[in-house]
Amino acid sequence: MPGKVTRRVLIGGAGGLAATSVAGKARAAAGGAISAVAASTARVKLRLLETSDLHMFVYDYDYYQDRQDNTVGLAKVSTLVRQARGQATNTLLFDNGDIIQGNPLGDYMALPGHLTRAGGHPMFRAMNLLGYDAATFGNHEFNYGLDFLKLALKSAKFPFVCANLETPDGKPFIAPSIVLVRDVVDEAGATHKLRIGVFGLVTPQIMVWDKARLEGHVTAPDIVEAAARIVPELRARCDLVVALCHSGISGTPRREGEENAALHLASVPGIDVIFTGHAHRVFPGPDYAHLDGVDTVRGTLGGIPAVMPGFWGSHLGIIDLVLNRHQDGSKPVRWTVDDFQVEARPIYRRQGRQALALVPDDAAILAAAAPEHAATLRWMEQPVGSTTVPINTYFSMIGNDAALSLVSAAQLWYAQPLLAGTPNAHLPLLSAASPFKAGGAGPDSFVDIPAGPLDMKDIANLYMFANTVCIVKVDGNQLHEWLERSCAIFNRIDPAIDTPQELTSARAPSYLFDTIAGLTYEIDLSQPERYDGEGQVIQPDAHRVHDVRYQGRPITGEESFLVVTNNYRADGGGAFPGTGGSHVVLQAPDLNRDVIVRYVMQAKQISPVAAPVWRFRPLARPVTLAFNGRAETAKYIGGRPDITRLGDAAGGFIRYGLRLG
Known part of the structure; x- marks a missing residue:
């Protein structure tokens, strides 16, 4: 069952913060004293949704084997998004990067002239239909070069933010953050304006992995250091701070420039929600159960709600927050996160070695990329x-x-x-x-x-x-x-x-x-x-x-x-x-x-x-x-007595054994 979150306090108004959210956390550490002093005047349920590592899978299609694939695709995630919105009054939708590269459709669009002739990027055309509120870059956004990325971004009707991507002279390559002002409706039906600060972060390893394309054009400072610079200022202007962190989860000791920094990011005071990705895993879930500071059941990193929604559109990340609005006389309004639930909602389930779709495709999403999908198949x-x-x-x-x-x-x-x-x-x-x-x-x-x-x-x-x-x-x-x-x-x-x-x-x-x-x-x-x-x-x-x-x-x-x-x-x-x-x-x-x-x-x-x-x-x-293998593996074993089938394994695999003498 959800429990109380008393360690973070959201302050409304630039004058309502003592210095940074450290002060807010100190007040929250008093163990609920805020609620005892301030009169709670409103209770708002806010649903935050995330996609990550879509990697150009608009369609639920395996281009390599030329067949439908129920485990992937924005077309199916879109159905989950629409369902999730129908279940909540107040929602926002974000993407956490690795959008435009990852399958043959992405490669086809990157061929000279294809993007220009298409009249916009098909992935962004599809995403525009879902009304994303903001997104950040993943490391694969840079695989085709900065010129292609800039041209593709012209198709996106939602803002991109990234706080640790800079030009060589230290200026932001793109807006580090954005404040989204949204009307939210409380449980009594009253409307309030909520200021949601959103900032993005990308793995610094882009400067290694795409060195030839990026060196001399951009730099990518450390994730945690970049967050520590931007969060206090953002915190002072907002009621809620959301991190779009294209980085995985690691329990190794903190070091500068690390690739998987999401857990260390949670130590930066003032962040209320962490959307993570990059590692192509699902969180909450058992993958990170061995790490200190990670609650794989509740879905928290260092006590902060966090979600990682798989890859290629396999899941939709959902974080449900319960916000309480407090007004204490003439003091500024402040909001507290009093409860939360985290879920990575799948588009399919495994039944034996079959992947069964849990939701149908969204026809509008398929139509948005249909011409380029067909051209990719011909290619x-x-x-x-x-x-x-x-x-x-x-x-x-x-x-x-x-x-x-x-x-x-x-x-x-x-x-x-x-x-x-x-x-x-x-x-x-x-x-x-x-x-x-x-x-x-x-x-x-x-x-x-x-x-x-x-x-x-x-x-x-x-x-x-x-x-x-x-x-x-x-x-x-x-x-x-x-x-x-x-x-x-x-x-x-x-x-x-x-x-x-x-x-x-x-x-x-x-x-x-x-x-x-x-x-x-x-x-x-x-x-x-x-x-x-x-x-x-x-x-x-x-x-x-x-x-x-x-x-x-x-x-x-x-x-x-x-x-x-x-x-x-x-x-x-x-x-x-x-x-x-x-x-x-x-x-x-x-x-x-x-x-x-x-x-x-x-x-x-x-x-x-x-x-x-x-x-x-x-x-x-x-x-x-x-x-691990699958049924087809067996037909290539012939004449090898050192390999035997051991039985079925989790995730639809078949387990084989190699006898090493």
């Missing part, structure tokens, strides 16, 4: 070539596969001519690739391309991000540490345990698992992780990676190598040793995905094989490593 059907073998990522986390072999082969094919005649042309050239779709987003998020014709949707399925090709120069020690960082995705395995043990950490995305073609090496799962999920060394004496060889001989720490990768990794995304600006020797203009397309087109027919790169080192005694 995705363009033939590229053919493959003589199936290409899938079912086994990417247990060994080598054809999918990553194809990516690396294309990257090497493209990079070699670019290096000819350069000072680094004589160095060994390697290729780093990671599985983007290895089940992390659900049982449908695997690559599964049958032998036969290949078209654009197959390549987009294989390489779903709009990354560009980069080459970095590393030495042997850095290369070894790169591989150690990559192995942080694996759990530590105990050889003394006979029951199946989970192979990978559920909180580690598969795109952080790089394999480096051109090398061979072993991974010892009995050892602890040397690196944590943030790329920090946590076990200095731990070493999982062994016997790293190039052309059959052990590499040395002093040797130099070139690694072709993508701009995200090359510029430091994931905090991998050997990456960052000082290591980059070539920034190519072409997308990695386009390179794969060109590679297949010139070959016409390909036969990618799972080239040997890495393997698990045998342990002291046999163990079973559990990993």
Whole structure:
């Protein structure tokens, strides 16, 4: 049941705040003394709604498999929004970023001239129909460059705010905040004006992940520091302060410039509501139950109501506040948050391995993007070539596969001519690739391309991000540490345990698992992780990676190598040793995905094989490593007695086991 919130006091009027909301919290700490002194004259129920990480999923459609997908889509979220509004008298709707990139519809719109010819961006046309009150940027808003973003924003009929995005001279790139003045109706039917301060925050890592597009044009200061600067001033002018924080939740100690800062943001005095996202998880929920300061049942971060609504339109975030208006003689009106409820409301439910829609599509939302949706489908059907073998990522986390072999082969094919005649042309050239779709987003998020014709949707399925090709120069020690960082995705395995043990950490995305073609090496799962999920060394004496060889001989720490990768990794995304600006020797203009397309087109027919790169080192005694798949996984197991089906798993997965001798 909802409980009382006595730690935050909302002050109406610029003169009604002693200094900042610290004073308000101090008064609230008196344990309800405010209510005892002041006469409560009104009670208002206010519903705040959030979408986040929509990633261009207007339609409930899987462009890669060319079929409807009940787990995604603004068209379904829209129905939830309309239902939620029908249940409440006073509502506001916000978006928390990662809007215009993430699927082939977004990539199609980013092609030269497409946005101009469309007469506006289809995602914003759809969002305009829902009447959003405000939004902030996500890190993927910058993937197509600032010029494209500025042009796309012209289609949005709602304001964007971001308090930690600045021009190099320290001026705001866009409005840091906005005060929304809204008429609200109390339980007695009387109308009051409520001033709602809204500010936005984006992950500072945009300066790493999109360095080539942003450097020299914008800067992205620390999330918590930016909030501490803006909240006091905003608090002084408003009755309620809402943070749109495109950042995840982490329990690691506070450090400047961190990516997942939502929990630390809650320590900034004066914030009443935190909308969070970026991590593609659902909160409230069990994912963050292990963190201090997080209430996964009530839905609070540091005691402040907070919600994270999944990704791709899987959920609608809902925070219901009960506000009490207080008038004490001639003193300014003040509002208190006396109660709240938090919910992440889903658009679907799992029944076995089926995803059943809980709400229908909103036809108006579909119509808003219909022309571009149809054009994207035609674009995705363009033939590229053919493959003589199936290409899938079912086994990417247990060994080598054809999918990553194809990516690396294309990257090497493209990079070699670019290096000819350069000072680094004589160095060994390697290729780093990671599985983007290895089940992390659900049982449908695997690559599964049958032998036969290949078209654009197959390549987009294989390489779903709009990354560009980069080459970095590393030495042997850095290369070894790169591989150690990559192995942080694996759990530590105990050889003394006979029951199946989970192979990978559920909180580690598969795109952080790089394999480096051109090398061979072993991974010892009995050892602890040397690196944590943030790329920090946590076990200095731990070493999982062994016997790293190039052309059959052990590499040395002093040797130099070139690694072709993508701009995200090359510029430091994931905090991998050997990456960052000082290591980059070539920034190519072409997308990695386009390179794969060109590679297949010139070959016409390909036969990618799972080239040997890495393997698990045998342990002291046999163990079973559990990993997720789906029913289709079984047809590719043939001839492998070391893999067995273990049974059904949560979320629609099927659990398989790898017997490691």
